[in-house]
Amino acid sequence: MKFLLSAIHILMALxxxxxxxxxxxxxxALWAGRKGPRLTQTGSDLLRLLKKQPVFSTLxxxxxxxxxxxxxxxxxxxxxIAPVLGAFAPVQFDHDFVVFAYTLGLAxxxxxxxxxxxxxxxxxxxxAREASFSVxxxxxxxxxxxxxxxxxxxxxxxGLMGRWHAVxxxxxxxxxxxxxLFVLLQVExxxxxxDDPLTHLELTMIHEVMILDHSGPELxxxxxxxxxxxxxxxxxxxxxxxxxxPMASPAACTLASLLIMLGVAVAVGCVESLTARFxxxxxxxxxxxxxxxxxxxxxxxxxxxxxQ
Amino acid sequence: xxxxxxxxxxLLLGAGACLLPLRNTxxxxxxxxxxxxATGLVWATVIPVLFGAQEVVGExxxxxPVGVLxxxxxxxxxxxxxxxxxxxxxxxxxxxxxxxxxxxxxxNVGVHYALLNLTSLSFVLVYTGEHALVFLLGWEIAALAAxxxxxxxxxxxxxRFAGFNYLVSTHIGxxxxxxxxMIIYTHAGSWYFSxxxxxxxxSQSTDRNLVFLLLVTSFGLKSAFFPFHSWLPRAHAAAPxxxxxxxxxxxxxxxxxxxxxxxxxxxxxxxxxxxxxIAFSACSAVVGALYTVRQRDLKRLLGYSSTENVxxxxxxxxxxxxxxxxxxxxxxxxxxxxxxxxxxxxxxxxCQLFYAAGAVYQATHTVDMERLGGLAxxxxxxxxxxxxxxxxISALPPFNGFASEFVIYSGLFGNGSHSISxxxxxxxxxxxxxxxxxxxxxSITRAFGVIFLGAARDPSVHAPTEVSRWMLVPMGVHAAxxxxxxxxxxxxxMLVRGPTELAVGLISRADTDVLTPLIDKLTRIGMISGTLVxxxxxxxxxxxxxxxxxxxxxxxxxxxxxxxxxxxxxxxxSFSSEMSGMFRSVMVLLRRxxxxxxxxxxxxxxxxxxxxxxxxxxxxxxxxxxxxxxxxSRKIREDDPRFAFAAGLAAxxxxxxVVLLSGGGLL
Numbered sequence: 001m002k003f004l005l006s007a008i009h010i011l012m013a014l015x016x017x018x019x020x021x022x023x024x025x026x027x028x029a030l031w032a033g034r035k036g037p038r039l040t041q042t043g044s045d046l047l048r049l050l051k052k053q054p055v056f057s058t059l060x061x062x063x064x065x066x067x068x069x070x071x072x073x074x075x076x077x078x079x080x081i082a083p084v085l086g087a088f089a090p091v092q093f094d095h096d097f098v099v100f101a102y103t104l105g106l107a108x109x110x111x112x113x114x115x116x117x118x119x120x121x122x123x124x125x126x127x128a129r130e131a132s133f134s135v136x137x138x139x140x141x142x143x144x145x146x147x148x149x150x151x152x153x154x155x156x157x158x159g160l161m162g163r164w165h166a167v168x169x170x171x172x173x174x175x176x177x178x179x180x181l182f183v184l185l186q187v188e189x190x191x192x193x194x195d196d197p198l199t200h201l202e203l204t205m206i207h208e209v210m211i212l213d214h215s216g217p218e219l220x221x222x223x224x225x226x227x228x229x230x231x232x233x234x235x236x237x238x239x240x241x242x243x244x245x246p247m248a249s250p251a252a253c254t255l256a257s258l259l260i261m262l263g264v265a266v267a268v269g270c271v272e273s274l275t276a277r278f279x280x281x282x283x284x285x286x287x288x289x290x291x292x293x294x295x296x297x298x299x300x301x302x303x304x305x306x307x308q
Numbered sequence: 309x310x311x312x313x314x315x316x317x318x319l320l321l322g323a324g325a326c327l328l329p330l331r332n333t334x335x336x337x338x339x340x341x342x343x344x345x346a347t348g349l350v351w352a353t354v355i356p357v358l359f360g361a362q363e364v365v366g367e368x369x370x371x372x373p374v375g376v377l378x379x380x381x382x383x384x385x386x387x388x389x390x391x392x393x394x395x396x397x398x399x400x401x402x403x404x405x406x407x408x409x410x411x412x413x414x415x416n417v418g419v420h421y422a423l424l425n426l427t428s429l430s431f432v433l434v435y436t437g438e439h440a441l442v443f444l445l446g447w448e449i450a451a452l453a454a455x456x457x458x459x460x461x462x463x464x465x466x467x468r469f470a471g472f473n474y475l476v477s478t479h480i481g482x483x484x485x486x487x488x489x490m491i492i493y494t495h496a497g498s499w500y501f502s503x504x505x506x507x508x509x510x511s512q513s514t515d516r517n518l519v520f521l522l523l524v525t526s527f528g529l530k531s532a533f534f535p536f537h538s539w540l541p542r543a544h545a546a547a548p549x550x551x552x553x554x555x556x557x558x559x560x561x562x563x564x565x566x567x568x569x570x571x572x573x574x575x576x577x578x579x580x581x582x583x584x585x586i587a588f589s590a591c592s593a594v595v596g597a598l599y600t601v602r603q604r605d606l607k608r609l610l611g612y613s614s615t616e617n618v619x620x621x622x623x624x625x626x627x628x629x630x631x632x633x634x635x636x637x638x639x640x641x642x643x644x645x646x647x648x649x650x651x652x653x654x655x656x657x658x659c660q661l662f663y664a665a666g667a668v669y670q671a672t673h674t675v676d677m678e679r680l681g682g683l684a685x686x687x688x689x690x691x692x693x694x695x696x697x698x699x700x701i702s703a704l705p706p707f708n709g710f711a712s713e714f715v716i717y718s719g720l721f722g723n724g725s726h727s728i729s730x731x732x733x734x735x736x737x738x739x740x741x742x743x744x745x746x747x748x749x750x751s752i753t754r755a756f757g758v759i760f761l762g763a764a765r766d767p768s769v770h771a772p773t774e775v776s777r778w779m780l781v782p783m784g785v786h787a788a789x790x791x792x793x794x795x796x797x798x799x800x801x802m803l804v805r806g807p808t809e810l811a812v813g814l815i816s817r818a819d820t821d822v823l824t825p826l827i828d829k830l831t832r833i834g835m836i837s838g839t840l841v842x843x844x845x846x847x848x849x850x851x852x853x854x855x856x857x858x859x860x861x862x863x864x865x866x867x868x869x870x871x872x873x874x875x876x877x878x879x880x881x882s883f884s885s886e887m888s889g890m891f892r893s894v895m896v897l898l899r900r901x902x903x904x905x906x907x908x909x910x911x912x913x914x915x916x917x918x919x920x921x922x923x924x925x926x927x928x929x930x931x932x933x934x935x936x937x938x939x940x941s942r943k944i945r946e947d948d949p950r951f952a953f954a955a956g957l958a959a960x961x962x963x964x965x966v967v968l969l970s971g972g973g974l975l
Contacts, residue, residue, distance in 0.1 A: 057864040059761075095721060098713075106705060109699065112753045127883070128887075134746050134749075135890075146735025149723070149735065150731045213864055
């Protein structure tokens with residue numbers, strides 16, 4: 001059973017990034033009254049990039065070439081820890097969520113260093129923004145995990161996210177918890193209203209500007225890693241909401257997880273179609289919303305325990 | 309004990325020989341050889357004790373009124389001695405490269421080596437002292453030696469000022485320490501730590517609490533906890549790089565050693581002591597990390613990050629104290645093992661970072677990051693060493709900082725038997741630690757990115773070449789340590805096992821099974837780090853198999869601008885402006901500017917300077933206390949509706965929380 005679930009998990013985690021990017025783009029196209037690209041278009045784009053010969057900036061060090069693959073590997077590794085299917089993950093142990101957060105942290109620092117490696121002011125700007133916003137995003141994740149760990153008594157990521165729904169008063173916590181994860185998704189995966197992947201101006205970008213000088217397979221690695229991050233966070237939302245136990249009913253669980261993740265992708269697309277990107281000044285405030293809702297969860301768990 | 313006595317003698321003889329009228333090269337050689345001998349002698353005694361042998365005790369009769377001087381080497385002292393002396397030795401080797409330009413001048417390098425020997429000697433005294441006077445003697449030798457080491461460049465007035473600043477601060481700490489010892493002496497009636505312990509365990513008086521606060525203040529000053537850190541960035545920026553490394557990585561760990569020692573003597577600390585330690589340490593971690601964001605002097609930045617890291621280790625100790633108070637052996641093991649492991653790891657990567665900073669200084673004659681850039685291509689080994697240390701200090705896998713922070717996290721997110729509110733408070737501590745980690749990742753990205761990546765910013769800076777092997781080898785040894793302790797953190801756990809068992813032994817007899825889960829945990833962390841390294845290696849190998857052709861090169865995309873210059877790169881100040889804007893109230897930013905005026909402006913500048921808020925406000929409050937009070941009250945306008953609203957909201961929230969948390973007990 002575990003082997004089967006691991007296989008499903010890996011398959012889902014690795015294929016969903018392409019599908020999710022497709023769904024987001026299709027949603028946006030439908031809102032704009034266009035037909036939109038194929039759902040697997042992102043996959044074809046990545047394949048095209050893989051065949052290309054890269055061009056590196058004259059200023060770069062070996063760090064630039066290595067960096068892209070460190071980002072890819074660490075994001076993929078984090079995806080193995082993230083409980084996309086609910087109370088199950090292929091790599092699962094006590095306090096694995098710390099490892100999850102810090103491997104993603106490694107991905108981020110390497111991404112920022114690769115950006116600074118080309119000596120461009122625009123890329124420096126993107127790296128600075130990424131660094132500053134993640135400073136606000138990181139505590140939000142840990143506050144949420146703290147709330148979940150106290151509420152459930154589990155210490156592994158899969159237990160925290162997948163079994164929270166069984167705990168009393170969950171209906172009071174689910175809304176702030178989902179808001180926290182959704183905002184974190186927008187920050188980590190660089191989506192509107194935090195960052196606009198389609199903007200044409202280097203001055204206003206965060207993630208896209210950091211990979212301006214990447215090309216060929218290195219660019220493919222970076223883009224895939226970014227989509228993977230979106231999948232991971234969508235998967236966390238799915239784990240939180242998924243009512244099925246993966247060990248008892250794997251098929252229903254997988255289906256529910258898939259549907260919720262696609263729903264999240266549609267939600268991301270709707271937000272992108274209906275709102276504009278925030279001004280850079282207001283982004284920290286928006287990121288703080290995640291910390292606020294996570295703190296609400298933490299406080300609610302405390303009060304809930306008192307009333308039981 | 310005799311081997312330790314010989315080590316002391318060797319160090320003293322070496323120090324004396326360094327002062328003889330010899331050539332500077334010979335003096336350095338004598339210094340290094342005596343350090344090697346002393347390290348060997350100390351290891352011979354220390355290693356067996358560390359891995360479970362009997363404690364070593366020695367006595368030396370002394371004149372009235374001191375009585376018999378007693379020294380005792382237990383697992384805790386053995387742990388600290390086992391790495392303090394070798395790291396000082398590596399620092400001496402590094403100094404041979406760093407001071408090479410002075411070797412053929414009339415400058416006496418021997419004094420420097422003699423002082424390094426005395427520092428090693430002070431470690432032996434502090435970490436084995438069982439008599440309070442031996443302990444204080446070692447404490448004072450370390451302080452004076454460090455002061456004299458800091459003012460190497462004594463002709464510079466700023467360096468002398470930094471030195472005196474350090475000297476005054478460390479002696480204020482000494483006053484607190486002596487006060488605490490005197491209070492204990494009046495109750496215990498002897499100068500031996502064992503009797504101190506008996507009094508601590510028997511007493512429940514306010515004097516015990518007072519002594520605890522005095523001791524924490526003193527050790528906080530020694531280890532540069534916030535708000536007692538203001539001497540530290542100045543001293544670290546002024547001192548030669550090997551001295552900064554030695555102070556930050558090794559000497560100031562004595563404060564945390566003493567904290568651990570007194571926790572052992574206290575036996576069962578009260579619960580408030582644990583919470584106090586966690587809060588105090590968390591403040592240090594946050595403030596230290598925030599101050600690293602805005603520094604443009606690399607060594608100042610690294611100095612502030614020491615405040616951050618002792619805070620992280622202190623949080624571990626706080627968790628351990630809570631475990632003692634709650635009678636939870638596993639929490640005790642996690643807290644103290646995590647704290648000690650972080651100390652050890654910090655000693656490894658902080659020395660490495662300071663050595664790299666020293667290499668940058670020697671090659672370019674500046675550590676001002678706004679003037680540097682692109683050093684990675686000219687000094688690849690130094691750059692590699694800096695980035696390894698930098699990733700480790702940001703607690704990222706696969707390096708050692710991650711392992712120790714993971715242990716501390718597992719204490720903060722534990723599922724022990726303590727109450728829900730305690731768990732929530734600890735989880736809040738975990739969020740603080742996450743924040744600190746993200747901030748330190750920002751600072752390290754900024755420091756490495758601005759100094760080592762991109763293009764050189766200032767053509768007037770001396771174009772560097774790689775530094776000598778005398779400096780590269782110590783860096784390499786530290787880098788190897790960082791990597792080995794990251795991939796095999798269980799090795800680190802083996803070192804801290806003895807002292808952790810001492811702490812666990814305070815509340816339970818069966819102490820072996822408490823460490824087994826920790827061993828499992830750290831083995832897993834090591835395997836994960838190894839897996840990451842392996843996966844990256846495989847992917848890279850596949851990538852390079854795919855195309856072996858050298859990639860084509862082109863200039864960086866400049867958005868179509870035809871004449872870019874290196875000065876247009878993002879600078880350190882611009883990198884941190886977003887972040888420091890968010891924390892304006894904590895980071896005081898002085899700004900002097902002269903705007904261009906008239907039709908043909910000749911001269912214009914903007915100078916921003918991130919000064920230490922504690923130092924600045926300390927003097928302001930002492931000098932103009934009443935003025936600053938009225939300043940604050942003037943800022944709050946009574947008729948400001950926003951203020952009234954905010955105050956009202958805060959009051960309502962506070963009241964609701966009190967009512968809810970008391971469970972209706974008030975009503």
